[in-house]
Amino acid sequence: MKSLYEPGTQDLMQAVAKEASQLKGSDRRDFLRKGLAVAAGVTAGAATPAIAKGNSADMAPNVPSWTKQLGRGVVARPYGRPSDFTDLQRRTVPWLTASPESSISFSPLQDLKGIITPSGLHFERYHGGIPEVPPESYQLMVHGLVDRPLIFTLEDLMRMPSVTEVRFIECPANGGMEWKGAQMEALQFTHGMISCSEWTGVRLSTLLEYVGVKPEGKWVLAEGSDAAGMSRSIPIEKALDDALICYAQNGEPLRPEQGFPVRLMNPGWEGNTSVKWLRRLEVGDKPWYHREETSKYTDLMPDGRSRKFTFVQETNSVVTNPCPENPIKQKGFIEIEGLAWSGRGSIKAVDLSFDGGVTWRKAELKGLVIPKALTRFSFKTEWNGEPWMIQSRAIDDTGYVQPTLAQLREERGTNSIYHKNSIHTWNVHANGEVHNVQIT
Amino acid sequence: MFKLPSALMAAALLCVGPAMAADFGRPATEAEIAGWDIDIRPDGQGLPVGGGTAEQGEPVYEAKCAMCHGSFGEGVDRWPVLAGGEDSLTEDKPEKTVGSYWPYASTLWDYIHRAMPYTAPQSLTDDEVYQITAYVLYLNDLVEYDWELNQDTFVEVEMPNQDSFFVDNRPDVVNTRCFENCADPAALQVVGTIGGVSPTGHFKEDSGVASSHYGDDAPTDEGEAVAVALSADAIAGEATYQQACLACHGSGIAGAPKVGVKDQWTQRVAQGLSTMVEHAIQGYQGENGYMPPKGGHMNLSDEAVAQAVSFMAESSQ
Numbered sequence: 001m002k003s004l005y006e007p008g009t010q011d012l013m014q015a016v017a018k019e020a021s022q023l024k025g026s027d028r029r030d031f032l033r034k035g036l037a038v039a040a041g042v043t044a045g046a047a048t049p050a051i052a053k054g055n056s057a058d059m060a061p062n063v064p065s066w067t068k069q070l071g072r073g074v075v076a077r078p079y080g081r082p083s084d085f086t087d088l089q090r091r092t093v094p095w096l097t098a099s100p101e102s103s104i105s106f107s108p109l110q111d112l113k114g115i116i117t118p119s120g121l122h123f124e125r126y127h128g129g130i131p132e133v134p135p136e137s138y139q140l141m142v143h144g145l146v147d148r149p150l151i152f153t154l155e156d157l158m159r160m161p162s163v164t165e166v167r168f169i170e171c172p173a174n175g176g177m178e179w180k181g182a183q184m185e186a187l188q189f190t191h192g193m194i195s196c197s198e199w200t201g202v203r204l205s206t207l208l209e210y211v212g213v214k215p216e217g218k219w220v221l222a223e224g225s226d227a228a229g230m231s232r233s234i235p236i237e238k239a240l241d242d243a244l245i246c247y248a249q250n251g252e253p254l255r256p257e258q259g260f261p262v263r264l265m266n267p268g269w270e271g272n273t274s275v276k277w278l279r280r281l282e283v284g285d286k287p288w289y290h291r292e293e294t295s296k297y298t299d300l301m302p303d304g305r306s307r308k309f310t311f312v313q314e315t316n317s318v319v320t321n322p323c324p325e326n327p328i329k330q331k332g333f334i335e336i337e338g339l340a341w342s343g344r345g346s347i348k349a350v351d352l353s354f355d356g357g358v359t360w361r362k363a364e365l366k367g368l369v370i371p372k373a374l375t376r377f378s379f380k381t382e383w384n385g386e387p388w389m390i391q392s393r394a395i396d397d398t399g400y401v402q403p404t405l406a407q408l409r410e411e412r413g414t415n416s417i418y419h420k421n422s423i424h425t426w427n428v429h430a431n432g433e434v435h436n437v438q439i440t
Numbered sequence: 441m442f443k444l445p446s447a448l449m450a451a452a453l454l455c456v457g458p459a460m461a462a463d464f465g466r467p468a469t470e471a472e473i474a475g476w477d478i479d480i481r482p483d484g485q486g487l488p489v490g491g492g493t494a495e496q497g498e499p500v501y502e503a504k505c506a507m508c509h510g511s512f513g514e515g516v517d518r519w520p521v522l523a524g525g526e527d528s529l530t531e532d533k534p535e536k537t538v539g540s541y542w543p544y545a546s547t548l549w550d551y552i553h554r555a556m557p558y559t560a561p562q563s564l565t566d567d568e569v570y571q572i573t574a575y576v577l578y579l580n581d582l583v584e585y586d587w588e589l590n591q592d593t594f595v596e597v598e599m600p601n602q603d604s605f606f607v608d609n610r611p612d613v614v615n616t617r618c619f620e621n622c623a624d625p626a627a628l629q630v631v632g633t634i635g636g637v638s639p640t641g642h643f644k645e646d647s648g649v650a651s652s653h654y655g656d657d658a659p660t661d662e663g664e665a666v667a668v669a670l671s672a673d674a675i676a677g678e679a680t681y682q683q684a685c686l687a688c689h690g691s692g693i694a695g696a697p698k699v700g701v702k703d704q705w706t707q708r709v710a711q712g713l714s715t716m717v718e719h720a721i722q723g724y725q726g727e728n729g730y731m732p733p734k735g736g737h738m739n740l741s742d743e744a745v746a747q748a749v750s751f752m753a754e755s756s757q
Contacts, residue, residue: 127555295538
């Protein structure tokens with residue numbers, strides 16, 4: 001098939017190939033230290049088809065042991081769990097934060113298919129640990145500039161008209177460790193602060209209509225009942241648009257990590273505004289300027305000034321296969337896959353580059369394309385050992401084109417922490433290994 | 441599982457609009473609202489009656505705050521730094537503190553009251569919150585030691601960075617959907633990662649994931665001048681390195697791994713940053729020499745040592 005990069009990129013690719021050969025050299029040193037097991041993996045590597053690793057006694061022509069005995073019966077596990085042969089995990093980067101109660105874990109995007117994140121793998125972010133809230137003691141207080149200050153029970157909320165929507169939640173710090181340079185050799189850590197679920201609950205607009213917002217009510221303070229008392233000021237426009245008071249995720253009650261029994265969900269906005277363990281909504285005429293909208297979640301610009309109320313998660317995308325955790329193990333056919341999303345609407349298109357952004361091709365969108373949800377893309381091609389600088393570039397239905405890292409840095413410098421949505425680069429080496437690099 | 445009579449749910453669905461009015465929730469009493477309505481605004485709305493001075497706040501801060509935030513607000517380990525950082529917001533390593541960054545003093549009162557101390561939130565009296573707030577402002581040279589902060593004097597506090605915030609003006613960057621000749625291949629610079637900062641415990645040796653991801657090899661080599669991007673910690677650690685570490689680690693005396701000589705660092709980096717930092721802080725007897733705790737500079741904070749370690753390790757990849 002046609003080469004995926006133009007002749008003009010030869011120099012760059014040769015440099016990449018040289019790096020790859022150096023890597024192989026260091027792997028050889030590894031071989032001396034770690035012995036044959038590793039060496040077998042390295043030399044087999046990408047060059048030859050995968051050799052089956054299973055127990056031959058259970059493989060053709062032999063009849064597998066599990067075929068010759070009964071398995072577990074129904075409700076042996078009343079709430080099922082993943083196969084013992086799988087190992088999907090949220091993971092954290094311990095040095096990022098001072099303590100696990102105020103920390104972050106990342107979704108294993110490298111292991112997931114489709115667009116829905118299993119509830120147990122939804123990324124976590126807390127500022128004061130996970131409270132265990134008994135649903136019978138749950139109360140949602142709505143007051144301030146309203147006609148009728150009310151307290152709702154969980155049953156009240158569940159009796160109200162409900163909606164169900166697939167939406168992503170993303171921490172605005174997703175990718176934030178890489179403003180100054182590439183740091184994380186793993187997709188899970190470069191992009192794993194995003195997850196996508198089917199959420200069910202009551203529109204906040206329904207609730208506010210019910211209590212009656214006074215004309216001077218312009219902002220809503222959402223406050224959690226966790227030890228951080230997480231609080232954010234939400235403009236009334238968003239509250240009356242698509243914000244949700246959620247009690248269910250992927251068909252079941254919210255997980256404790258996601259705010260059981262009730263959370264706010266602001267579709268497309270920075271995850272921090274989707275306050276969990278929601279206990280109180282106060283309508284006011286001005287924003288409150290609490291800690292998480294001043295000291296944190298503001299974006300420091302190169303001139304020393306800062307953006308505030310940077311709510312929207314702008315269009316972003318990343319290739320999930322291959323990635324550092326998913327090296328290419330075999331030459332020949334490969335389906336490049338990845339995820340794209342936009343906090344402003346739907347993903348309209350995704351383009352791929354294999355040469356570091358010199359030339360681009362159109363990928364296809366795969367499966368459901370839903371506004372403010374993860375959208376999967378795909379590109380079927382062949383890989384025959386040539387080095388790739390693979391990038392994805394998403395375009396949303398507002399026409400916004402995902403920017404390059406250079407463009408973002410030019411405008412915002414490297415100290416803004418949040419909202420780094422630039423085009424990401426994976427460097428596929430000749431042996432199929434994949435490394436996180438930045439192209440400047 | 442939620443228990444909900446399905447008949448009720450059906451009824452609710454039919455009752456959209458005014459008919460919904462009597463069905464959901466109950467009036468919140470003033471006492472109930474007073475118990476939960478704790479938020480404070482920049483204009484002072486929500487502040488309770490009370491007050492306190494920095495002088496009164498100092499012993500409270502020392503007892504309840506200093507173990508994480510440091511006696512001078514300098515921050516212990518990775519806990520937030522509260523003071524200092526003046527004029528640092530345009531620097532490579534901005535220090536965003538109450539004094540250098542926070543736009544409103546009300547935020548400080550609100551946050552201390554709702555979420556501090558970290559292990560015992562909403563345990564402070566209102567007067568204690570005023571006292572600690574005053575003390576943190578005092579640590580930032582924003583109020584006098586004996587000046588009383590109360591619900592009336594609150595608006596007198598001027599925060600230096602208050603006018604530096606502006607409302608989100610994104611989209612601020614415009615990219616175009618180019619397909620051919622979108623960049624000059626000769627001008628592209630490829631920068632790899634810093635070894636040793638990614639957690640790699642889940643990269644199993646038989647998974648096919650490159651051993652170079654384990655942290656003992658980065659895709660660079662001696663003789664090949666590939667730029668290494670330093671982390672924020674490493675950049676911050678350079679000054680400490682120059683002041684406290686250079687004597688041994690710049691020359692390699694006493695068996696110290698020499699900065700910039702990759703072979704002397706690969707195995708150490710492979711142990712992980714936290715191990716290296718632990719050895720640097722607590723001291724370590726190696727095969728070739730002895731690393732005294734903090735290199736003998738016991739005045740250095742743990743964070744400063746950690747940053748210096750990051751600088752040395754990253755500069756030696």
